[in-house]
Amino acid sequence: MRGGRPGRERTSRACDDARVRIVALAGGIGAARFLRGLLAHVADADVAAQVTVIGNTADDITLNGLHVSPDLDTVMYTLGGGIHPLQGWGRADDTRNVQDELTAYGAGTEWFALGDRDIATHLVRTELMAAGATLSEATAVLCARWQPRVRLLPMSDDPVTTMVTIADPTAPGGSRTLHFQEYWVRLGAPAALTVTVAGADKACPAPGVLEAIADAELILLPPSNPVVSIGTILAVPGIREAVLDNRRAPVVGLSPIVGGAPVRGMADRMLAAIGVPTTAAAVAQHYGARAVGGLLDAWLVDTVDAAAVPALTLSGIRTRAVPLLMRDTAHSAAMAAAALSLAAEITAQ
Amino acid sequence: MRGGRPGRERTSRACDDARVRIVALAGGIGAARFLRGLLAHVADADVAAQVTVIGNTADDITLNGLHVSPDLDTVMYTLGGGIHPLQGWGRADDTRNVQDELTAYGAGTEWFALGDRDIATHLVRTELMAAGATLSEATAVLCARWQPRVRLLPMSDDPVTTMVTIADPTAPGGSRTLHFQEYWVRLGAPAALTVTVAGADKACPAPGVLEAIADAELILLPPSNPVVSIGTILAVPGIREAVLDNRRAPVVGLSPIVGGAPVRGMADRMLAAIGVPTTAAAVAQHYGARAVGGLLDAWLVDTVDAAAVPALTLSGIRTRAVPLLMRDTAHSAAMAAAALSLAAEITAQ
Numbered sequence: 001m002r003g004g005r006p007g008r009e010r011t012s013r014a015c016d017d018a019r020v021r022i023v024a025l026a027g028g029i030g031a032a033r034f035l036r037g038l039l040a041h042v043a044d045a046d047v048a049a050q051v052t053v054i055g056n057t058a059d060d061i062t063l064n065g066l067h068v069s070p071d072l073d074t075v076m077y078t079l080g081g082g083i084h085p086l087q088g089w090g091r092a093d094d095t096r097n098v099q100d101e102l103t104a105y106g107a108g109t110e111w112f113a114l115g116d117r118d119i120a121t122h123l124v125r126t127e128l129m130a131a132g133a134t135l136s137e138a139t140a141v142l143c144a145r146w147q148p149r150v151r152l153l154p155m156s157d158d159p160v161t162t163m164v165t166i167a168d169p170t171a172p173g174g175s176r177t178l179h180f181q182e183y184w185v186r187l188g189a190p191a192a193l194t195v196t197v198a199g200a201d202k203a204c205p206a207p208g209v210l211e212a213i214a215d216a217e218l219i220l221l222p223p224s225n226p227v228v229s230i231g232t233i234l235a236v237p238g239i240r241e242a243v244l245d246n247r248r249a250p251v252v253g254l255s256p257i258v259g260g261a262p263v264r265g266m267a268d269r270m271l272a273a274i275g276v277p278t279t280a281a282a283v284a285q286h287y288g289a290r291a292v293g294g295l296l297d298a299w300l301v302d303t304v305d306a307a308a309v310p311a312l313t314l315s316g317i318r319t320r321a322v323p324l325l326m327r328d329t330a331h332s333a334a335m336a337a338a339a340l341s342l343a344a345e346i347t348a349q
Numbered sequence: 350m351r352g353g354r355p356g357r358e359r360t361s362r363a364c365d366d367a368r369v370r371i372v373a374l375a376g377g378i379g380a381a382r383f384l385r386g387l388l389a390h391v392a393d394a395d396v397a398a399q400v401t402v403i404g405n406t407a408d409d410i411t412l413n414g415l416h417v418s419p420d421l422d423t424v425m426y427t428l429g430g431g432i433h434p435l436q437g438w439g440r441a442d443d444t445r446n447v448q449d450e451l452t453a454y455g456a457g458t459e460w461f462a463l464g465d466r467d468i469a470t471h472l473v474r475t476e477l478m479a480a481g482a483t484l485s486e487a488t489a490v491l492c493a494r495w496q497p498r499v500r501l502l503p504m505s506d507d508p509v510t511t512m513v514t515i516a517d518p519t520a521p522g523g524s525r526t527l528h529f530q531e532y533w534v535r536l537g538a539p540a541a542l543t544v545t546v547a548g549a550d551k552a553c554p555a556p557g558v559l560e561a562i563a564d565a566e567l568i569l570l571p572p573s574n575p576v577v578s579i580g581t582i583l584a585v586p587g588i589r590e591a592v593l594d595n596r597r598a599p600v601v602g603l604s605p606i607v608g609g610a611p612v613r614g615m616a617d618r619m620l621a622a623i624g625v626p627t628t629a630a631a632v633a634q635h636y637g638a639r640a641v642g643g644l645l646d647a648w649l650v651d652t653v654d655a656a657a658v659p660a661l662t663l664s665g666i667r668t669r670a671v672p673l674l675m676r677d678t679a680h681s682a683a684m685a686a687a688a689l690s691l692a693a694e695i696t697a698q
Contacts, residue, residue, distance in 0.1 A: 098466070102472065103471075105469065116447050116465045117446050117449075120450030125414050142454070
């Protein structure tokens with residue numbers, strides 16, 4: 001990562017740590033699986049890396065008085081070895097007794113599954129925050145147990161919430177605005193009219209976020225939702241600017257769109273709501289080329305989207321086609337290796 | 350219950366309900382099992398009864414941000430059919446996954462067992478109270494599910510907490526004051542120096558408590574702890590006075606002490622702390638005869654304590670010896686029948 005490109009010399013204050021400083025902006029499952037591959041790759045390749053993950057909190061929701069942070073937990077559980085291996089969220093070997101009882105009281109949120117072990121995480125977080133801790137501080141306490149081998153920072157300690165507006169002929173005005181979780185988990189992501197990030201304009205980046213970006217030698221955009229994961233992180237004032245201001249660190253993204261469809265989730269609905277086609281190329285153009293004020297130095301598309309490589313490269317985004325389906329950790333490690341390889345090419349220029 | 354004794358005519362405002370109005374002051378397991386017997390007896394005997402239970406809340410404790418009301422829940426679960434049959438508290442068929450996880454986070458209260466199903470109750474209560482509901486209102490919501498066939502009222506919606514002081518040579522001043530649950534559950538009830546009921550002086554009876562007592566045709570003191578269950582209820586200003594003021598309703602108590610020892614729990618320690626011997630007779634004298642300003646019209650002791658009957662009767666407390674060990678519902682129903690029989694004798698006078 002350390003090369004001769006002007007402005008990419010390391011800052012003096014981080015010189016006591018010889019590890020390569022990598023920052024990733026992360027949503028949930030896609031990011032978590034990619035990051036697991038990244039950690040596997042740097043371990044295999046004997047690269048000393050310090051990874052800071054800036055996690056999306058705009059999906060956070062309060063259920064039965066519990067502060068639930070789905071994306072932070074998915075990253076923490078995945079990297080800490082506690083994730084449910086098949087569903088990709090929630091805890092392995094979990095039970096559903098608390099929620100069954102909440103339902104018996106008529107107090108459950110049936111459409112949002114809370115496992116018993118998972119609830120313990122939310123209880124600890126909620127108790128800490130009720131006692132005055134920030135979400136960052138609560139996250140650090142939870143990570144002290146899980147040891148995810150990354151520094152996991154929420155994007156903000158302030159409440160930020162993705163809201164989705166859908167058509168509803170029965171509602172006044174013909175539309176209805178919902179919490180993202182209700183839109184996605186309860187309704188299964190119908191066509192969306194607009195997506196807004198409530199509270200983003202008044203939110204501050206969490207402590208350490210801007211510093212980590214400023215100090216980074218590589219910034220990764222994992223294959224997360226460009227609108228409601230990466231997009232919400234970038235909507236916190238100061239974060240996008242910090243990425244743009246760090247001219248030393250290449251920004252390498254991985255397409256969450258493969259063959260014209262999201263690998264998982266509802267990115268197609270969200271992209272449509274902001275007028276972006278559901279293609280790997282369109283998402284890259286949405287992020288934009290660094291040379292013309294956008295975010296991306298480089299972009300990885302799946303091999304099925306290889307046809308997009310020349311045009312994107314021409315537009316100033318160094319693009320490569322590699323397999324992007326994360327069937328196991330070996331696959332995601334190979335994706336991480338490809339991302340680091342692209343970054344090294346840029347740094348060596 | 351309706352007899353010719355002066356002053357025991359029914360009040361006009363309750364005349365639309367022909368059921369016998371019974372009030373019981375209740376602690377946890379002992380009261381709950383007795384009340385289960387009471388309901389079985391009145392059903393068997395075809396007595397239409399409306400039972401109001403005024404539950405002790407001075408054992409309530411906040412654990413991991415959850416408002417736990419052990420005595421209210423024990424009554425609710427026992428009468429609603431959800432109680433763990435052997436341990437007498439907590440839920441039947443419960444699991445311990447949340448608490449195991451809290452322990453893994455270093456955040457659990459290992460000495461206080463919270464089952465997963467039980468936690469759902471505390472979540473519902475805590476969420477309601479965080480939204481502004483009183484403990485009474487939260488209790489009513491919980492009881493809407495459990496249908497305990499009694500009206501269950503907390504003694505107060507205000508925080509009242511039993512605190513126990515024990516000798517501790519290592520502490521400043523040589524003593525240490527603990528929450529009752531820590532004293533009892535964590536430490537196993539060592540010798541106590543004093544028992545205090547923090548907040549009682551500023552507490553108000555919960556809505557309906559004084560009215561239920563004033564309207565009662567029979568007031569029962571189940572075999573609960575005279576100090577930290579019945580005693581704390583009576584410590585709420587207005588409740589003892591309301592019992593004394595209702596001259597129509599006989600007050601019948603059942604001894605929690607059998608053969609010089611508590612049937613369960615730590616009543617011996619608590620009685621010692623207030624200078625009362627651990628005998629069925631001493632507890633009756635502690636409550637006092639109604640004729641001389643005390644609470645009791647009548648008192649049931651176990652057959653092993655039959656020797657105490659003459660002296661107590663002479664002191665103005667109509668006393669009878671019957672088996673007081675509640676091995677099953679039939680036994681506690683027989684105890685309830687004996688209590689109602691004593692009350693009928695008094696009313697018929």
